[in-house]
Amino acid sequence: MDAKEFREFGKAAVDYVADYLENIRENDVLPSVDPGYLLQQLPKQMPEAPEAWREILTDIDRVIRPGITHWQSPNMHAYYPTCVSYPSIVGEILSSGFGIVGFSWICSPACTELEVVVMDWLAKFLKLPSHFLHESEGPGGGVIQGSASEAVLVAVLAAREQAVRRERECHPEQSESEIRGKLIAYSSDQSNSCIEKAGVLAAMPIKLLPAGDDLVLRGAALKEAIERDVAAGLIPVICVATLGTTGTCAYDDIESLSSICEQHQVWLHVDAAYAGGAFALDECAELRRGLDRVDSLNFNLHKFMLVNFDCSAMWLRDANKVIDSFNVDRIYLKHKHEGQTQIPDFRHWQIPLGRRFRALKVWITFRTLGAEGLRAHMRKHIDLAIQFENLVKADERFEVVAPRALGLVCFRAKGDNEVTSQLLQRLMERKKIYMVKAEHRGQLFLRFVVCGMDPKPSDIQFAWTEIETQLTSLCAEQLVNARKAGELSELTHHLSGLHLTNETLQR
Amino acid sequence: MDAKEFREFGKAAVDYVADYLENIRENDVLPSVDPGYLLQQLPKQMPEAPEAWREILTDIDRVIRPGITHWQSPNMHAYYPTCVSYPSIVGEILSSGFGIVGFSWICSPACTELEVVVMDWLAKFLKLPSHFLHESEGPGGGVIQGSASEAVLVAVLAAREQAVRRERECHPEQSESEIRGKLIAYSSDQSNSCIEKAGVLAAMPIKLLPAGDDLVLRGAALKEAIERDVAAGLIPVICVATLGTTGTCAYDDIESLSSICEQHQVWLHVDAAYAGGAFALDECAELRRGLDRVDSLNFNLHKFMLVNFDCSAMWLRDANKVIDSFNVDRIYLKHKHEGQTQIPDFRHWQIPLGRRFRALKVWITFRTLGAEGLRAHMRKHIDLAIQFENLVKADERFEVVAPRALGLVCFRAKGDNEVTSQLLQRLMERKKIYMVKAEHRGQLFLRFVVCGMDPKPSDIQFAWTEIETQLTSLCAEQLVNARKAGELSELTHHLSGLHLTNETLQR
Known part of the structure; x- marks a missing residue:
C-alpha cells in the first residue's frame, strides 16, 4: 500500500468512525452473536497475496462490527465509562503515524517532554498537591501508565522493594527471603480485582480488609490489621485505598488511612481510577481530602476525561523509589543527556521498556476541549x-x-x-x-x-x-x-x- | 468538536501522516533540540477555553515534530526496527474509533475472536508447532501482549507460581516463603534488560549465565548452573533464552537448553522479539530448531511485520498455567458464556485487566500485505x-x-x-x-x-x-x-x- 492508497483508506476510515459514532444509537448496545461467530466466518490462514483495502473495510462492517459491544453508546451502562473523543482519536492517528517508541529522552524528546507537560497540566487541573508536579523542586512527578492495573502494580512492587531495603538495613541479621516472607499489604474488600492480582504477581499477600457498612475502608480497620500483623512478626508494606470502588463508587477515608500509614511507614497508594477526574470540580473538593499525605495515586483518563484507553495517569511523591527499584540498564540504552537534567527517563517508571507516544492524544484532547469542556x-x-x-x-x-x-x-x-x-x-x-x-x-x-x-x-x-x-x-x-x-x-x-x-x- | 470537524481534522491528520512518511528522508533522523526544549515553549497550564484544531495541528508541526526521533526513517539504524505501515495505522484509527476495552468475550466478541484468528494465522505463517494453535486440541494458544517485557514477565511469573505449587505438593513440610526464597531463574548475559527486570519485579533472582565466545547460551552452561544451584538447595524455575539478542542478534541453542530444562522441570521461554519473524522464511528454518520443546515464546510484530507498536505476540504451550496463576475474578466481570467455550478470556493471560482491540491492526496489515508481502x-x-x-x-x-x-x-x-x-x-x-x-x-x-x-x-x-x-x-x-x-x-x-x-x- 502506497501513500496515495493510504490517504484514501485512512480518510475512508475517518468517515467510517464518524458515521459509526454519529449513528451509534442505531445499534443495540450488545451484539447478537454467539461464541465462535467470527471463527466460523474467517479463513484459517493468512491470505498469500495482498487484498484490496475496500474489501477489508467492507469486511469490517460485515463481520467485525456485528461483534462489537458499543462502549461509546449512551446505552452502555456497564463497568465504568470508557469514553473516546474525536480529538483523542486524531491523537492516535498522529501518534501511530510518527510510530516512535519513547523509552528514553533521546528516543523522541517530544514524547518525554510532552508527557511532563500534560501530567503537570492535569495535576493542576485536578488540584493535586504541588509535590506531584514535575515543575516543583523534589523527586515527585506524573507518568502515563497503560492501565490502572499497571499503576497499582508499579506502586505495589516499588513499595515492596523499599520495604525490603529498609528492613535489611535495620535487621542485617535477617536474610532477604526471611524478610520477603513476612511482607504483607492491605486493601479493602471493595477494591478492584487488579489490586488482589497485583498481590499475586508481587508474591506478597494483600489482605482485603472489611469495609464498613457504608463500604468505606477507614483507618481503624487498617490499624487493627497492622497491629495484629506486626505483633505476629509481619512487615506491613503498602495500603491500596480506593476513591470510587468498582461496586458502588465508595470513597475510602484517606485521612484516617494516611495517619495509620505514616505511623507504620506504610506506603499509601490511592486508586482513583474512576473518581479522580472529580478532583477538578469544586463541588467534589471533599474527595481530595488527605491526598497531600499519600505516596502515589492513579486515575484513568478514559473514564472521565475523554482520552482514549489506554491512558492511566499516575503520580508519585518520590519517583526515585520506583526508579531505584526497577532500574536495570544496558549500554545500548545510554544516551548523552542521561541523568544530567530534570527530564525523566520514563522507562524506569514503568513495567515495560517500550512506550507509545500517549501524551499526544492527551494534549490534543485537553486543548480541544479546554478545562471548561x-x-x-x-x-x-x-x-x-x-x-x-x-x-x-x-x-x-x-x-x-x-x-x-x-x-x-x-x-x-x-x-x-x-x-x-x-x-x-x-x-x-x-x-x-x-x-x-x-x-x-x-x-x-x-x-x-x-x-x-x-x-x-x-x-x-x-x-x-x-x-x-x-x-x-x-x-x-x-x-x-x-x-x-x-x-x-x-x-x-x-x-x-x-x-x-x-x-x-x-x- | 463535532463529527463534521472530526472529519476535517481526522483527514488532515491522515494527510499529515502521509506527507510525513513520504518525505521522511528530508529530516535528520535525530532531532536538533536540547533537553527542556518543549517545556520552555508550552504554557504551564491547560487552556481554559477550547482551541481550534487547525491551531493544534500547526503546533504539532511547529513544536512536536522538531522533537521527534524519526523511527520510520531509513536512516534510523539504532536498537531494532519499529516499523509502522499504512494499513496498520488505519487499524489504529478504526480501533480507537470503536473505543472498546476487550477484557472478556462479552466486552466485544470480535476483539477476542479476531485475536484468536490472527494469532493462529501468525503461528501458521511462522510454522510454529501446532500445540501453540488455538484451533488445536489442548491448552495452548497465542495472545497479544503490549510488549516483549510484558510477555517475558508473564512467563516468569507463571513459571514462578507453578514451581511454588509443585514444591508445596512435594514438600508440604516447607513453608511457602521458604520455597520462594529458594527460587532461581536463568538467562544469558546477552539477554535484553527486560529479562533482568522481570526477575527484579518477580522478586526471583535471574542469573545471567556467560554466553560462549560466539555469544550463544548453550545447554552445558545451563546444566552446570542448575546442578550447582540444586546442590545448594535452590529450586530452578525458568530459563529465558533469546533468539536474536539485543547486542548482536545471537541465537541461543534452544535444542540443548530444552534438554536440560526437561530434565529439571524448568520452564523454557524463548524471547524471539526480533528474530521471530524469520521463522517464516525457509532460508532461516534452522532458527525454529527446538521450538517444539519450549513452553512459551514471544515475538514483536513491530520489529519485522509492519504492525505498529504496541503488539507483542506470545504463545503458550499450556495457557492454563498462566490462567491458574493470575485469575482473580469478581462478580461484575462474570458473563453468561464464560468457561463454556473454547474462546479464551484473555484478561487471565496478561498483567493488566484492560486491553485494546489490537488484533484489528494485525488483521488489516496481514490482509493488505499478504504472506508474500x-x-x-x-x-x-x-x-x-x-x-x-x-x-x-x-x-x-x-x-x-x-x-x-x-x-x-x-x-x-x-x-x-x-x-x-x-x-x-x-x-x-x-x-x-x-x-x-x-x-x-x-x-x-x-x-x-x-x-x-x-x-x-x-x-x-x-x-x-x-x-x-x-x-x-x-x-x-x-x-x-x-x-x-x-x-x-x-x-x-x-x-x-x-x-x-x-x-x-x-x-
Missing part, C-alpha cells in the same frame, strides 16, 4: 446520574441501595434477589442497554453508570423506560404463569415486597 | 544488511565483529575503542544517521540495523558514505591536531591499527 463533560455525567436516580426513587417498585456517586447509581427491584437477577437477564437478552450486577452482603443490585461519548437526558429516559417496562412485563408473565399453575397466593406474597398489584401490572 | 519485507531488510556488510568488509579500516544476523551488522573501526567511540559521537552530532553502540569483552562496536518502513539500497549507501567519510575526516583532524602538538609519531602508531596512512586521509 472537561469539567462540563464530567458534570453532564453527574447530572444524568441524578436524573436516573430520581426516576428510580419515584418508582416504588425499586430501591437505591447506595448513595449515588458521580455517574453511578446502584439500585435493585425490591424484594428477592431473584427478581433483580431475572430483570437483568431479560435486559441482557433484549440488548438495548447493558448493565452489570454487583452484590453486597447477599443483596444483589444493578449498577447503572452513565457512559458514552455524548449521553443525553433522552438516553437516560430510554434506559429507564426499558428497565421499568421490562420489570412490568416480567412480573406480568410471572403472574400469568402462576395463575396457570394455581400458585397465585404464593406469588402475590412474593410480589408484595415489590408493591406490585394486578393493577400496576396492567400499565 | 510480509516475507518480502523481511527479505528486503536482510538483503540490505548484506549490502551494508559487504561495504564494511570492502573497507580495510573497518571490521565486522559478529556474523551478520538478519538485518543487523555489528562492526567497528579497527584499533582502539576510542576511534569507534569518537566516530559514533561525531555521527550523533551530525544527526544524519542513528546507531547505538554495544560492547563485548571490552571491545566497543556499533550496531547497524536496517530499520524504517521502506528502506532502499540508496539509503544503505547513504549511511555507509556518512560513516566512512566521517571516519576519514575524524582521522584527518586528529592528524592535524597531532601534528600541531608534535605528537605525530604517537598518532601514527595509534592509526596503524586502522591501516590508515596520510594518503588515505587525503581522500
Whole structure:
C-alpha cells in the first residue's frame, strides 16, 4: 500500500468512525452473536497475496462490527465509562503515524517532554498537591501508565522493594527471603480485582480488609490489621485505598488511612481510577481530602476525561523509589543527556521498556476541549446520574441501595434477589442497554453508570423506560404463569415486597 | 468538536501522516533540540477555553515534530526496527474509533475472536508447532501482549507460581516463603534488560549465565548452573533464552537448553522479539530448531511485520498455567458464556485487566500485505544488511565483529575503542544517521540495523558514505591536531591499527 492508497483508506476510515459514532444509537448496545461467530466466518490462514483495502473495510462492517459491544453508546451502562473523543482519536492517528517508541529522552524528546507537560497540566487541573508536579523542586512527578492495573502494580512492587531495603538495613541479621516472607499489604474488600492480582504477581499477600457498612475502608480497620500483623512478626508494606470502588463508587477515608500509614511507614497508594477526574470540580473538593499525605495515586483518563484507553495517569511523591527499584540498564540504552537534567527517563517508571507516544492524544484532547469542556463533560455525567436516580426513587417498585456517586447509581427491584437477577437477564437478552450486577452482603443490585461519548437526558429516559417496562412485563408473565399453575397466593406474597398489584401490572 | 470537524481534522491528520512518511528522508533522523526544549515553549497550564484544531495541528508541526526521533526513517539504524505501515495505522484509527476495552468475550466478541484468528494465522505463517494453535486440541494458544517485557514477565511469573505449587505438593513440610526464597531463574548475559527486570519485579533472582565466545547460551552452561544451584538447595524455575539478542542478534541453542530444562522441570521461554519473524522464511528454518520443546515464546510484530507498536505476540504451550496463576475474578466481570467455550478470556493471560482491540491492526496489515508481502519485507531488510556488510568488509579500516544476523551488522573501526567511540559521537552530532553502540569483552562496536518502513539500497549507501567519510575526516583532524602538538609519531602508531596512512586521509 502506497501513500496515495493510504490517504484514501485512512480518510475512508475517518468517515467510517464518524458515521459509526454519529449513528451509534442505531445499534443495540450488545451484539447478537454467539461464541465462535467470527471463527466460523474467517479463513484459517493468512491470505498469500495482498487484498484490496475496500474489501477489508467492507469486511469490517460485515463481520467485525456485528461483534462489537458499543462502549461509546449512551446505552452502555456497564463497568465504568470508557469514553473516546474525536480529538483523542486524531491523537492516535498522529501518534501511530510518527510510530516512535519513547523509552528514553533521546528516543523522541517530544514524547518525554510532552508527557511532563500534560501530567503537570492535569495535576493542576485536578488540584493535586504541588509535590506531584514535575515543575516543583523534589523527586515527585506524573507518568502515563497503560492501565490502572499497571499503576497499582508499579506502586505495589516499588513499595515492596523499599520495604525490603529498609528492613535489611535495620535487621542485617535477617536474610532477604526471611524478610520477603513476612511482607504483607492491605486493601479493602471493595477494591478492584487488579489490586488482589497485583498481590499475586508481587508474591506478597494483600489482605482485603472489611469495609464498613457504608463500604468505606477507614483507618481503624487498617490499624487493627497492622497491629495484629506486626505483633505476629509481619512487615506491613503498602495500603491500596480506593476513591470510587468498582461496586458502588465508595470513597475510602484517606485521612484516617494516611495517619495509620505514616505511623507504620506504610506506603499509601490511592486508586482513583474512576473518581479522580472529580478532583477538578469544586463541588467534589471533599474527595481530595488527605491526598497531600499519600505516596502515589492513579486515575484513568478514559473514564472521565475523554482520552482514549489506554491512558492511566499516575503520580508519585518520590519517583526515585520506583526508579531505584526497577532500574536495570544496558549500554545500548545510554544516551548523552542521561541523568544530567530534570527530564525523566520514563522507562524506569514503568513495567515495560517500550512506550507509545500517549501524551499526544492527551494534549490534543485537553486543548480541544479546554478545562471548561472537561469539567462540563464530567458534570453532564453527574447530572444524568441524578436524573436516573430520581426516576428510580419515584418508582416504588425499586430501591437505591447506595448513595449515588458521580455517574453511578446502584439500585435493585425490591424484594428477592431473584427478581433483580431475572430483570437483568431479560435486559441482557433484549440488548438495548447493558448493565452489570454487583452484590453486597447477599443483596444483589444493578449498577447503572452513565457512559458514552455524548449521553443525553433522552438516553437516560430510554434506559429507564426499558428497565421499568421490562420489570412490568416480567412480573406480568410471572403472574400469568402462576395463575396457570394455581400458585397465585404464593406469588402475590412474593410480589408484595415489590408493591406490585394486578393493577400496576396492567400499565 | 463535532463529527463534521472530526472529519476535517481526522483527514488532515491522515494527510499529515502521509506527507510525513513520504518525505521522511528530508529530516535528520535525530532531532536538533536540547533537553527542556518543549517545556520552555508550552504554557504551564491547560487552556481554559477550547482551541481550534487547525491551531493544534500547526503546533504539532511547529513544536512536536522538531522533537521527534524519526523511527520510520531509513536512516534510523539504532536498537531494532519499529516499523509502522499504512494499513496498520488505519487499524489504529478504526480501533480507537470503536473505543472498546476487550477484557472478556462479552466486552466485544470480535476483539477476542479476531485475536484468536490472527494469532493462529501468525503461528501458521511462522510454522510454529501446532500445540501453540488455538484451533488445536489442548491448552495452548497465542495472545497479544503490549510488549516483549510484558510477555517475558508473564512467563516468569507463571513459571514462578507453578514451581511454588509443585514444591508445596512435594514438600508440604516447607513453608511457602521458604520455597520462594529458594527460587532461581536463568538467562544469558546477552539477554535484553527486560529479562533482568522481570526477575527484579518477580522478586526471583535471574542469573545471567556467560554466553560462549560466539555469544550463544548453550545447554552445558545451563546444566552446570542448575546442578550447582540444586546442590545448594535452590529450586530452578525458568530459563529465558533469546533468539536474536539485543547486542548482536545471537541465537541461543534452544535444542540443548530444552534438554536440560526437561530434565529439571524448568520452564523454557524463548524471547524471539526480533528474530521471530524469520521463522517464516525457509532460508532461516534452522532458527525454529527446538521450538517444539519450549513452553512459551514471544515475538514483536513491530520489529519485522509492519504492525505498529504496541503488539507483542506470545504463545503458550499450556495457557492454563498462566490462567491458574493470575485469575482473580469478581462478580461484575462474570458473563453468561464464560468457561463454556473454547474462546479464551484473555484478561487471565496478561498483567493488566484492560486491553485494546489490537488484533484489528494485525488483521488489516496481514490482509493488505499478504504472506508474500510480509516475507518480502523481511527479505528486503536482510538483503540490505548484506549490502551494508559487504561495504564494511570492502573497507580495510573497518571490521565486522559478529556474523551478520538478519538485518543487523555489528562492526567497528579497527584499533582502539576510542576511534569507534569518537566516530559514533561525531555521527550523533551530525544527526544524519542513528546507531547505538554495544560492547563485548571490552571491545566497543556499533550496531547497524536496517530499520524504517521502506528502506532502499540508496539509503544503505547513504549511511555507509556518512560513516566512512566521517571516519576519514575524524582521522584527518586528529592528524592535524597531532601534528600541531608534535605528537605525530604517537598518532601514527595509534592509526596503524586502522591501516590508515596520510594518503588515505587525503581522500
